[in-house]
Amino acid sequence: MIEPGKDKKRAGRDAPxxxxxxxxxxxxxxxxxxxxxxxxxxxxxxxxxxxxxxxEAERRAKSGS
Incomplete structure (x- = not known):
């Protein structure tokens, strides 16, 4: 099994x-x-x-409720 940090193919893709x-x-x-x-x-x-x-519209909506 290859450790994630040792996988050379993946390491190159993640850097950019x-x-x-x-x-x-x-x-x-x-x-x-x-x-x-x-x-x-x-x-x-x-x-x-x-x-x-x-x-103004928000003030009217609050006073009208």
Missing amino acids: VKAAFDPNGPIGRKLKSFYDVIETEPVPDRLLDLLEKLD
Whole structure:
């Protein structure tokens, strides 16, 4: 019987998957840089208006029940 860590065929396949989900790997660093840019952008007025309408609808639903 071959131990899981000693199976050469499986070891090669699992490495790229682990690297893709590594938050400190190249993909993780790139995603973090995109997030940092987006985080500093202002919220569009259209989205703020929609959120205000949603809040208003929720307040009406609570007072009407």
